[in-house]
Amino acid sequence: MNTKIFKLLGATALTLAFAANATAQTRGGTLTTIIQPEPVILTSALNTAAPTGFFSANVFDGLVEYDNDFKLRPALAESWDVSKDSKTLTFHLRKGVKWHDGKPFTSADVKWTLENVWKKIHPRNQIIYGTVTGVDTPDDYTVIIRFSEPSLAVLSSLNSNGAQVLPKHLYEGTDILNNPYNNKPVGTGPFVFKEWSKGNYITLERNPNYWDKSKGVSKPYLDKIIFKVVPDAGARAAALEKGEAQYAPFSPVPLKDAERLAKLPGLKLETRGYDWISPWLFLDVNVDRPYFKDVRVRQALAYAIDLNAFNKVVWYGFGKPAVSPVVSTLKQFHTDDVPKYAYDPKKAEALLDEAGLKRGADGTRLRINLDYLPYGDDYKRSGEYIKQALKRIGIDVNVRAQDTPTYTKRVYGDRDYDLSVVWFAGFADPLVGVTRAYWSDSVGKNIPWSNGSGYRSAEADKLIEQAQSSASQTERVALFKKLQQRVQTDLPSIPLLELHFFTVQASNLRDTVTGVDQIYSSLKNAWFDNTAKVAKAAP
Secondary structure, three states, X not given: OOHHHHHHHHOOOOOEEOOOOOOOOOOXXXXXXXXXXXXXXXXXXXXXXHHHHHHHOOOOOOOEEEOOOOOEEEOOEEEEEEOOOOOEEEEEEOOOOEOOOOOEOOHHHHHHXXXXXXXXXXXXXXXXXXXXXXXXXXXXXXXXXXXXXXXOOHHHOOOOOOOOOOOHHHHOOOOHHHOHHHOOOOOOOOEEEEEEEOOOEEEEEEOOOOOOEEOOEEOOOOOEEEEEEOOOHHHHHHHHHHOOOOEEOOOOOOHHHHHHHHOOOOEEEEOOOOHHHOEEEEEEEOOOOHHHOOHHHHXXXXXXXXXXXXXXXXXXXXXXXXXXXXXXXXXXOOOOOOOOOOOOHHHHHHHHHHOOOOOOOOOOOEEEEEEEOOOOHHHHHHHHHHHHHHHOOOEXXXXXXXXXXXXXXXXXXXXXXXXXXXXXXXXXXXXXXXXXXXXXXHOOOOXXXXXXXXXXXXXXXXXXXXXXXXOOHHHHHHHHHHHHHHHHHHOOEEEEEEEOOOEEEEOOEEOOOOOOOHHHOOOOOOEEOOOOEEOOOOO
8 A cells, every 4th residue: 555645544644633522423414425437237236346336235235244354243144054064054034124115024035136146147146156056945034055065155245245135026027137126226224225316426315214223223323325426536536625525435536636635634544444355456358369369478468567667657556566366465365376477578579479479560569459447547547558568569559448338248248359457356255256257157148247358267167166165265275376376377367456445535424434345335334423623634
């Protein structure tokens, strides 16, 4: 992480002085938060894009929540049991929970969602629940999931983002992907959907019948949340500075402005709440393109990019050069013992010559397109940086801009692209977030945030499937390390950075972070401390 920002966050540059008696949460108020880009869909059970996940967790609960130590806390499930052979997982559901339309939440909702959504549509859960042989519901509040093989990764992805439950009574018998309730969601969560003015805002209001209470006081504390769509990065910074918005995640402002905003007494930068997602930025290479079938060409791309300079120039130090798709903070699973591609443009040129891609009369070896994730200027500038890096080795790159639906269809459906700059959440277990980028079964199925490169490897598939079914965590760790070595040898995707996201929020907004997955969790605990006094920033 940028050391200047770290000092500002951890020391005296941002000092908050609270009134002595400001200990109890205050009920009321409207929180305006910035969401960018605008979600394509409002239900993360069907689309795991970051904007959808950030919004959706406020409408839908998960079976569990995660605390600040990755430990499980009860949510829709009050308790759970895992059999000794790890092949049976039993959930004991909370009684009295209702969907926002008044219908009771029951085990039938969980069973239907698992069988029809998690196993068939969800880009991450297809592999996690792929070995499910049956789901029993002996009563309305018990769900028994039976696996043919152990599935140790399940417990790491049971929150609203990982295991979002849909209302069976509104989805059964419908075209799930085109169900109108995908965009006017009915959940069990702390806030109720009210309006989506496309291109402008999404409004949620407090759920007066929410099950979660603290010391007899019903949550959530806020009356309303307005998710405001602000496409321009400068406008987002201005809205936060003027107090027109009080909360904005995923590094919402130009990175060069982060230090300035961190010094303002009315704002603070928050880096917690992203631990669960373990984000990494990478360059997907369409290995079905004739010129990218040769691994030497893919290696040349990697050698051509100076990741240290890329991190400093484009990402202002809010990242760390990556050597593997498993980020280094996942110490149990990460390995440095993989093929590495340190910046070496001369070696890149030699590899291209060996592959038969000689420079033409104009010095160009190859002309290709690069599509970047349309999530803001950082990704556009990433594409432009890579364009310049590849130009030095004779590859002419056309950087293309488009909206999110066009981008995802181009990459994951039509596969009409050459290079793609994108980030994935790796999550707490590689089986949840990393293997989807390499598992051949999802290629070309138009499932966003899956195997966009088109990589097909019998060895990689076997390692993934063995890790999926192993009952030994030690064995799973060894398998994931072998997988990292395999994919870094084949290089269908080039890891660029381990990303360090931050949130900008009003300094009197309290309890926005209560777990490692906060960015994909609800704001039911958030409240405005109107008694707070904000000290001036230190010089």
